[in-house]
Amino acid sequence: MPTSFEWLTTAPIKIRPFKPKYHLTMGLENMPLSELIQMDKTYADRIQLRRNLISEHPTSTRQCNPCAEKAVAELYEWIISTYLPKRFPSTYKLTSAETGSGLRNLVTDKLIPLQAPSSIDALELLGENVDTDFLVLLPSSKAADGSPVYHLEAFVTCFPSGFSTREKCGKPLAAIHNPVPGYASKLERSMDRFFARLEVGKAVKRVNWSITTNDRLFSESGNHMYSDEEPPKPAENAKTLDASGPNIEDEIAKQKLEVVVEDCRLRCERQTLHRLPNTNALVFAFKTYLYKLSEVKDEGLGPALADAVDGLGTGSVPDMAFYKRGVVWGEKVKEYLRS
Template identity: 60%
Template sequence: MTALYVISIPIAISLVLVLLLRKVQAWQSRRQRASTPSLEEVKGVLFDPYEAIEPVGNGFVLDKTEPIKLRPFRPKYFLTMSLENTTLSDFILMDKTYVGRANLRRQLIKDHQDATVQCNHSAEAAVKEFYRWTTGTYLPRRYPMLYRLEAPHPESEKQQSQLLKNLVTGASSPTDADAMSPIDCLKTLGETVDTDFLFLLPSSTAPDGSPIYHLQAFVTCFPSGFSTRQKLGLPLAQIHAPVPGYAAKLEKSMDRFFARVEVGKIVKRANWSITTDDVLFCEEGTHIRENEDGEAGAEPKNERMLEANEHSIEEDIERQRENVKIENCRLRVERQTLHRLPVSKALVFAFKTYQERLEDVKADGDGNTLADAIDGLGIGNVPGMRVYKRGVVWGDRVAAYLRQ
């Protein structure tokens, strides 16, 4: 009995060490997947997903390609992440609205630079990393009929790196981010593709030691009722503070998900709303917030609550209802993606904005579905969403039109 007891002690120690070793190896494996460039294996061949960008196809013709039609409608609104996997090749979408959008974006960046482009020092390396990949790899490989790499002009002393030639607009941009400021990188990105980009980095720590991501840079030409410049430097929780139900239903899961996004993976989702005009650059006026007592507060300024003594909230909402004109209303949908950069480990949140006339939604046979979704804003897991999205202003009139 004594001999068995003596033998069991080293065996037990060995088993404990083996279990600890396995846990450490598993932890290191998870950490490595999120912190090193991804080399994936397909049919026994290793490849870098950031380099393995597939061309869009010979059948792609820009001025004949219709914008995609997203229909993320549900009869009841549930506040969830609703993520789907996609590929890095499908990161940026192009369609026949590109020329008009590119001209608008160029003008917006010129007229509203502080509102459309910002970069904190902590994000400078991430912005330049993303710029190099987008201009030097992604665009010329994905859309070779739209973007082409060219050698610098032989007489140019300043420009020694390759240029990205935009075959649609005729513009040429350097691919060497080191020769550019982060702001110039962001401006060029904003003018070159019809997609907005926000850069998030771990900038604080939760009580449990996990990282919390903050917005540290952006080029955003088409904000939908929020001021991106006011969000700069804020963590996810504060960025989403106006969203009803976010703190209770999404904050912790969002923070956990952002912390574990793997390099080389990309996810997508869609977000929809109804706007009462077709303005794409909109820093205010598309949301209403409820105060702590559940009372609505109109939002003539970005995410600002009206004080009770300013004027009657009910009167303001009624006035806004009277101004709703169906012919001016638009279904506004954002196709959103999220992925991690391989070197800086920054997260890039990107979105492309789509607008559709309500008559076109009806013509596609989706009128009743959208009307049901409008009614469902107030009966899902966050009833306050009907107020937040201004459904109390446009909801009844728009739903009635869609059902006609």
């Protein structure tokens, strides 16, 4: 099991997410399917948190549109019956008919059915037993040239970072990424083409990073700021600002005063993408890692992360510094990381 930053600096991920300038690219790397799910020493605590979140936010953490029911069943049966017991036999064990057929989670001592009663049950069981969020995408429409357009049709997400997965369900990739600066001009076409041609048996991964001013893993808003005319309606914990609104500089100054470095976290996502063989659905999955900034410094990565914060506004999409709220937390975080 990896310790703190091992997953960032050694195999299986062979890249660091910190670069001196932020360039909006897919940044994909091939990987074997055996590396789809990662385990670490936080598993027991994370699983308990995920169960609590699913209970507290049932409609926000999982949803399945009718068109995705077969894909969800395929994903569930492969993960539960094949992937988990073969990849992590010390955590998941198939049981015999005599003791009740299913997959025994040896950490929680829960018996997981090999076939779920419904799609929602399948998503809930995945969410409660795997520390990974899963999103199922299907080619639900076509572009003007006849190429497939992928839509989010099902999900179980316990750790959204500044967005509501429920509100994005059913939408195409372009609409899902609409708030992201530079997506339409720099990524949309290449992502659509890549999604359409990804073959069964092939899997890819990437890593991203952000800084949050709190330690909440479940965060449907508040981690981004928006420059469009109609920003998402903020929740109670939101720090959302509209760049076109009045007194924007005063609002940013006010939020800067609220930043407490000790509360800030480095939030990283290990993202993967692969295609299911029978339904041909795409599965986008991500595992979220959260670190105190003191842990970053202890690993000797403080200056590199500080340079990367500077680079948010000097790369290919300068608006990223606003979108990621770097204009709010940047000064205090950089000072701390370089001290």
